[in-house]
Amino acid sequence: MEGIMNDNFKVDFFGISPPRCATTWMYKNLKKHPEICMSSKGETCYFGKWKYEKGLDFYAGFFDYCEPNQIKGDSTPTYFSQEGVAERIKRHNPEAKFYVCLRHPIERTWSHYLHQRSQGLRAALFDFDEAMEEMWDYYIKPSKYYTCLKEYLDRFPRENILILTFDDLKDDPLDFLQSIFEFLEVSPEFEPEGFDKKVNPFKKREIKHGRLLRWGWKVENFLRVRQDKSLVGPLYKFLKKGGAGAWRKVREDFLKGSAKQKEGKKPALDEDKIQELKEIFNPEIEKVEQLIDKDLSSWKNYE
Numbered sequence: 001m002e003g004i005m006n007d008n009f010k011v012d013f014f015g016i017s018p019p020r021c022a023t024t025w026m027y028k029n030l031k032k033h034p035e036i037c038m039s040s041k042g043e044t045c046y047f048g049k050w051k052y053e054k055g056l057d058f059y060a061g062f063f064d065y066c067e068p069n070q071i072k073g074d075s076t077p078t079y080f081s082q083e084g085v086a087e088r089i090k091r092h093n094p095e096a097k098f099y100v101c102l103r104h105p106i107e108r109t110w111s112h113y114l115h116q117r118s119q120g121l122r123a124a125l126f127d128f129d130e131a132m133e134e135m136w137d138y139y140i141k142p143s144k145y146y147t148c149l150k151e152y153l154d155r156f157p158r159e160n161i162l163i164l165t166f167d168d169l170k171d172d173p174l175d176f177l178q179s180i181f182e183f184l185e186v187s188p189e190f191e192p193e194g195f196d197k198k199v200n201p202f203k204k205r206e207i208k209h210g211r212l213l214r215w216g217w218k219v220e221n222f223l224r225v226r227q228d229k230s231l232v233g234p235l236y237k238f239l240k241k242g243g244a245g246a247w248r249k250v251r252e253d254f255l256k257g258s259a260k261q262k263e264g265k266k267p268a269l270d271e272d273k274i275q276e277l278k279e280i281f282n283p284e285i286e287k288v289e290q291l292i293d294k295d296l297s298s299w300k301n302y303e
Contacts, residue, residue: 008056009056009059009063010072010093011059011063011072011074011092011093011096012071012072012073012093012096012097012184013071013073013074013096013098013099013184014053014073014074014075014076014079014089014096014097014098014099015027015030015073015074015075015076015098015099016076016077016079016080016098016099016100016152017062017077017080017099017100017101017142018077018080018081018100018102018103018108018112018142018145018148019077019108019142020103020108020112020115021077021100021102021103021166021184022101022102022103022113022166022169023075023077023101024042026075026101026177026180027028027042027075027097027194029177030073030075030177030190030192032193033186033187033192034056034070034089034187034190035062035069035070035185035187036070036071036073036184037066037067037070037072037073037075038071038072038074038075039062039063039073039074039075040062040063040065042076043076043077043078043093044059044062044074044076045076046058046059046062046074046076047076047079047081047082047085047089047092048085048156049082049083049084050080051117052088054261060184062074068097071184072191073184073188077142080100080148081137081141081142081144081148084231085151086151086152086154086155086156087151087155090155090156092180094134094156095160096156097160097161097162097183097184098152098156098160098161098162099161099162099164099183099184100149100162100163100164101129101166101168101169102145102163102165102166103118103165103166104298104299104302105143105144105145105281105284105285105299106165106269106274106277106278106302107144108166109139109142109143109277110141110266110269111266112139112142113128113131113139114267115276128269128270129273130224131286140280142287143149143281143284144280144281144284145282145284145285145288146284146287146288147284149161149288149291153291159198162180162183163288163291164179164180165178165294165296167298173195174194174195174196174278177192178190191233208279218224269302276303278301278302281299283289285299285300
């Protein structure tokens, strides 16, 4: 049963940029603004399916250090593409504001996959073709920008959604940040210390024993996606507390321990795969161009 919302506590704005779109950088710099109180933990994931049932008191705990005169913000990348999130946020605060940064969709997808591999996480178990098939909602869906934005546009006023691009950030990081400050109606002149520092740079890893770990993940995922079924649900919940939960921890620890980290350039994406992704993303790009009235033709190619 989903959590029950009440009027005692509200978050004022949300960062819903998909992964690998400067989400950590924005969170850290917004947190430095004296008029803003970001959640004590980045990526609360509260409005997702799994944590929402914990209730509003649980969520409010991420903001218990905020001052009364500060506006409260939650930056969680999975909010962008996860089903049901926009509706839950609307029930929580129908006047909420949203900022989102969008990046070249192929670049974002590839960067997301490589970053997960570099961290020894789930993507380390698959090559890119397998990841597209096994984890479509995780890697491809967040780059279908218009489809994901429409969930919010259908529920909130257009003026409550600030849409920026990664190119804007690269051109002028301070102006990019200050446009968010202005949108949130806090002092736009504020300059966060160290705003020009890059976070989460790419690092290369090599993974051992991937076949065994891949098999374990598939079993876990099979149970997770079917947990609403009458027989699978109780089994999944039991294993999550015991076997599956223990397996997940062993798997993640083993991945991180067996992943040998190396310095290196990002590997190139196969040309056939680029063409396949263009067919998926280019219709979305055209709709975003109309939405924000900006030329995004450079996103329709990939070099």
